[in-house]
Amino acid sequence: MDNKTLSDLTQKALAARSNAYAPYSRFHVGAALITEEGQVFAGCNVENAAYPEGVCAEAGAISAMIAAGGSRKIATILVAGKGPAPCLPCGGCRQKIREFATQRTCVLVVDEDGQQLFKDNLHALLPASFGPENLETGTDKTSS
Template sequence: MSLKQGALDVRENAHVPYSNFKVGAAIRDAEGRVHLGCNVENVAYPEGTCAEAGAIAAMCAAGGNRQITEVYVVADSPTPVTPCGGCRQKLAEFSDAEVKVTMANLEGTELVLTVGELLPGVFSQSHMDRA
């Protein structure tokens, strides 16, 4: 399955009764498996789940390798939508800085950045070495 098609397909399953803003995400792990996620809203907005977080949760639930090697995120927006700050941190937890993140809209416009470009100066486990 291509990451693009997976993200487009899963986007249709988003639960967005409040914003109507559907997002789909697909990640590939180091074993080549594809994991999908869509956003799930809650009336208490901060309690919702982003598509990227859902894909990471699916990867963890599947067991096996937890190293992300590629990401694709798609939404119906004028320009490609970037992951929120929290999802950037989540992606960084499971990726190397060089991992490619493709962000797209439904018209086919794509923006490709690395995890390191999306989150320079990432907070990492090494910051806690003295704890």
């Protein structure tokens, strides 16, 4: 990914982060993904008083991608958290990313200033994963 695309993706994730609804944890997270075709989608975390009913930023970005139609293959997903420790996707989000990942899907994490804290492929975060191809039914061929 070239520097301009990376900068644009970072800015989209940071902008989404600024819109997060996190009155309970006060931990704002934004995410932006780019598809293999170059479409960019962003999302932010949205908390709920019934804690397990919240939505992670990564899930929001993925939902935006699906709602828009078109590509369903994530080339790169970038997560913008807070603080010096990387805000890596939770286990549930790792599996959600995996649903639309390719062998090359990259996961990036930046801090609230856009400084990169982590970069690796999804396999490093979710090795030996279970995906759509494990459930091949012959009705929906969206997996790679």
